[in-house]
Amino acid sequence: MxxxxxxxxxxWNGGFYELALEVGLCSDDMLRAALAAVWSHPDxxxxxxxRGREPRDQPRMTPNCLESASHLFGVAHLxxxxxxxxxxxxxxxxxxxxxxxVFYLPMGSLGAVYPAGPFPFGSERDWPxxxxxELEDWLAEVGLFIARSVxxxxxxxxxxxxxxxxxxxxxAQGIPAERFVGYLWPSGGAVVYHRRTHD
Numbered sequence: 001m002x003x004x005x006x007x008x009x010x011x012w013n014g015g016f017y018e019l020a021l022e023v024g025l026c027s028d029d030m031l032r033a034a035l036a037a038v039w040s041h042p043d044x045x046x047x048x049x050x051r052g053r054e055p056r057d058q059p060r061m062t063p064n065c066l067e068s069a070s071h072l073f074g075v076a077h078l079x080x081x082x083x084x085x086x087x088x089x090x091x092x093x094x095x096x097x098x099x100x101x102v103f104y105l106p107m108g109s110l111g112a113v114y115p116a117g118p119f120p121f122g123s124e125r126d127w128p129x130x131x132x133x134e135l136e137d138w139l140a141e142v143g144l145f146i147a148r149s150v151x152x153x154x155x156x157x158x159x160x161x162x163x164x165x166x167x168x169x170x171x172a173q174g175i176p177a178e179r180f181v182g183y184l185w186p187s188g189g190a191v192v193y194h195r196r197t198h199d
């Protein structure tokens with residue numbers, strides 16, 4: 001029958017670990033370029049349209065869906081050597097809000113390859129080991145890979161972080177010294193990764 005990634009029990013359940021990029025204001029060209037960049041990352045296979053069928057059972061797609069809330073799906077090769085389901089989603093805010101590209105990993109899939117336990121419930125003793133930093137550092141690398149070809153205003157890394165901060169706020173207040181999420185922040189012509197400091 002072969003490996004089950006998309007159709008494994010609970011594969012898409014439990015919320016999402018995310019790399020959420022604030023791309024800019026209402027630019028189809030920027031979103032299209034960001035989508036192409038993320039799906040060209042060497043650790044990703046995709047993209048596909050149907051999460052209810054395994055990748056081997058459907059054709060690959062060009063990453064060109066620009067409607068708000070449109071999803072594309074794929075397979076991520078993680079630093080520990082495991083393969084898990086992943087996806088992208090576009091969020092296009094009304095009233096001149098920024099466009100966001102969210103690359104996500106479902107906790108149902110991550111829990112099969114990391115000791116995630118009941119994460120995000122409980123405390124660190126309930127989800128032991130350095131897996132979160134390993135995963136977040138890898139997501140940061142994906143974001144830095146995208147930044148080589150597509151500029152973005154802000155990147156957030158963590159559990160369901162999309163929309164929890166905006167580039168305008170960070171520009172005014174700075175990167176927090178105590179951080180419950182990771183930040184990718186353009187500065188001085190480069191993008192700097194500010195690692196999470198607290199659970």
